Amino acid sequence: MASLWTPRAMRIAPRLDPTAVVGPVQQRHALLINPFYPKDPHASFGKHVLTPSLALTSIAGSTPPEWSVQYWDENLLHGPPPSDPFPQVVGITVHLTFAERAYALARWYRQRGAKVVFGGLHVLSCPEETTPHADAIVLGEGVHVWPEVLRDVECGSLQPVYRGTYRRPYRDDPPPRRDLLPRDSFLTTSSLIATRGCHNRCGFCYLATDGLHMPYLVRDVEQIVDEFAADDQPYAVFVDNNLGSRPDYLRQLCRALAPLDKIWSAAVSIDVTDDPSLVREMALAGCTGVFVGFESLQNDNIKEAGKKSPRTEDYARRVRILHENGIQVNGSFVLGFDHDGRDVFARTVDWIEANRLECATFHILTPYPATPLFRQMEAEGRLLHKNWNLYDTSHVVFRPRRMSAEQLAEGYAWCYRRLFSHRSIWRRRPEDSHAVLPYLAMSYLYKRSNLFWHFLIRYRLTAAIWRPLIEVTRRRHLKYRATLAVSEQTPPPSVGSLISAGV
Numbered sequence: 001m002a003s004l005w006t007p008r009a010m011r012i013a014p015r016l017d018p019t020a021v022v023g024p025v026q027q028r029h030a031l032l033i034n035p036f037y038p039k040d041p042h043a044s045f046g047k048h049v050l051t052p053s054l055a056l057t058s059i060a061g062s063t064p065p066e067w068s069v070q071y072w073d074e075n076l077l078h079g080p081p082p083s084d085p086f087p088q089v090v091g092i093t094v095h096l097t098f099a100e101r102a103y104a105l106a107r108w109y110r111q112r113g114a115k116v117v118f119g120g121l122h123v124l125s126c127p128e129e130t131t132p133h134a135d136a137i138v139l140g141e142g143v144h145v146w147p148e149v150l151r152d153v154e155c156g157s158l159q160p161v162y163r164g165t166y167r168r169p170y171r172d173d174p175p176p177r178r179d180l181l182p183r184d185s186f187l188t189t190s191s192l193i194a195t196r197g198c199h200n201r202c203g204f205c206y207l208a209t210d211g212l213h214m215p216y217l218v219r220d221v222e223q224i225v226d227e228f229a230a231d232d233q234p235y236a237v238f239v240d241n242n243l244g245s246r247p248d249y250l251r252q253l254c255r256a257l258a259p260l261d262k263i264w265s266a267a268v269s270i271d272v273t274d275d276p277s278l279v280r281e282m283a284l285a286g287c288t289g290v291f292v293g294f295e296s297l298q299n300d301n302i303k304e305a306g307k308k309s310p311r312t313e314d315y316a317r318r319v320r321i322l323h324e325n326g327i328q329v330n331g332s333f334v335l336g337f338d339h340d341g342r343d344v345f346a347r348t349v350d351w352i353e354a355n356r357l358e359c360a361t362f363h364i365l366t367p368y369p370a371t372p373l374f375r376q377m378e379a380e381g382r383l384l385h386k387n388w389n390l391y392d393t394s395h396v397v398f399r400p401r402r403m404s405a406e407q408l409a410e411g412y413a414w415c416y417r418r419l420f421s422h423r424s425i426w427r428r429r430p431e432d433s434h435a436v437l438p439y440l441a442m443s444y445l446y447k448r449s450n451l452f453w454h455f456l457i458r459y460r461l462t463a464a465i466w467r468p469l470i471e472v473t474r475r476r477h478l479k480y481r482a483t484l485a486v487s488e489q490t491p492p493p494s495v496g497s498l499i500s501a502g503v
């Protein structure tokens with residue numbers, strides 16, 4: 001069983017010195033902060049340094065050239081954010097799980113003379129709560145609003161609220177500033193995004209938040225190819241909500257990516273397998289893993305969540321289509337839906353093992369504020385509290401229908417224990433014997449090495465350890481792909497890659 005002892009640095013945010021004295025405000029200097037959040041010891045710490053969020057690098061990309069900009073991610077364990085030079089503006093991305101930390105950071109910088117601007121999902125969900133903590137908030141899309149915010153700061157006319165719209169052509173966004181990222185600290189700095197929104201609107205998803213109008217928009221495939229090529233990394237992670245919402249676009253993107261000879265993974269819904277020829281195109285374009293939101297193996301749960309999805313009885317066949325194309329599957333499962341009884345835990349993990357999913361993530365059902373699920377739970381009096389720190393999908397924050405909150409919490413922990421056990425890792429090994437060794441190496445490193453991850457993150461060794469493995473994977477993939485291309489009729493045995501998809 002993996003140790004659940006968690007180093008202090010993974011649990012508690014770095015201290016902000018209340019007595020610190022700072023230098024004069026540096027005009028036209030902006031500091032962008034991704035605040036600290038505590039890590040779930042049941043899951044892998046590795047996922048936090050797989051690939052960075054694009055929120056702040058996107059904002060940095062639209063910063064006017066006369067401004068200098070600095071990026072700080074507190075989760076890289078290098079202490080509190082810098083204060084020398086002292087920024088004129090601090091931009092903070094706010095999610096509900098780290099809202100409290102964002103408020104503490106804002107207080108510290110505002111007391112010393114900086115203007116603090118908030119953006120991100122929680123600002124959109126709970127504007128009244130966030131407003132008093134910042135000088136300005138940006139609701140929704142921030143890239144096109146940010147230059148206006150900075151102009152207003154320069155003129156001394158900063159407004160309390162700015163509104164971004166998701167209705168502009170997506171191709172107009174400048175590329176994110178990946179050059180600001182500490183390259184050694186991430187498995188890959190190539191977080192890419194090609195699309196926005198999703199063809200679904202599940203009641204528990206943040207995309208169903210009141211006031212969020214995010215049509216499915218796509219960028220030009222050439223923009224994606226150029227960004228991937230420019231970042232000089234062998235592996236990219238698409239952070240799109242659902243890269244497969246428009247199959248025609250995904251096909252076009254795959255054809256454009258194929259000549260790069262690089263590898264990538266992406267989140268897709270399982271209906272991407274409706275057309276196996278599209279899955280083949282993904283493999284031929286370098287896709288080695290997908291993160292699939294199966295959510296539940298109970299059709300009633302899927303139906304009530306409003307997700308348009310194939311019947312769950314057909315999931316196994318669809319997983320096989322991905323495996324037959326050498327694409328690893330990281331399945332995402334939500335526990336605690338109204339039709340889930342106490343048998344849900346064993347049934348879910350049994351299914352994962354029977355279908356040899358290389359990886360899986362579990363989430364306790366969490367009603368995000370301002371979503372239909374939240375309204376339903378609130379109306380039914382089932383919310384246990386509104387302590388957002390615990391709305392992180394690893395704590396139970398509502399009263400489940402068919403089991404107790406304690407049973408749900410224990411079942412969740414049990415699912416991870418079982419998934420990361422030697423027995424389960426072995427049962428899920430790829431059928432292709434050549435792929436077993438890399439799969440085991442990756443599984444043990446990713447899933448059973450949280451203390452090692454702490455060390456790698458702290459000493460910026462993530463890239464040094466992972467890149468050689470990625471390069472080996474890329475080469476294996478290229479060989480495999482050559483066999484795929486010539487044998488369209490008889491699919492060759494699946495090859496495991498070291499990289500499991502997703503977050």
Ligand code: B12
Pocket residue numbers: 034037047048049050051052053054055056058059090091092093094095096097098117118119120121138140141142143146191193205206239240241362363368392393394503
């Ligand atoms: C990369 C990623 C991660 C990474 C990095 C997270 C991090 N905080 O650094 C990892 C793998 C570690 C991760 C972990 C988790 N994640 Co995550 N993750 C994502 C993902 C896939 C991409 C984020 C991204 O780059 N988006 C693209 C950027 C451009 O969009 P954006 O963030 O909305 O930013 C825009 C605006 O909001 C605004 N904006 C944002 N910040 C700022 C700041 C300023 C100053 C301004 C002006 C504007 C602005 O402008 C930006 C450009 O328009 C999203 C899904 C998604 N596609 O967004 C999920 C997502 C954010 N994650 C989510 C969740 C639930 C989690 C986990 C709890 C999952 C888990 N159980 O482990 C953990 C918790 C970690 C945490 N507490 O943050 C949820 C959040 C739901 C919610 N309502 O809060 C999302 C939305 C996924 C989902 N579909 O449910 N995640």
Ligand code: SF4
Pocket residue numbers: 198199200201202205206207241242269293307
């Ligand atoms: S399919 Fe996934 S990304 Fe799309 S709305 Fe449902 S949960 Fe959200």
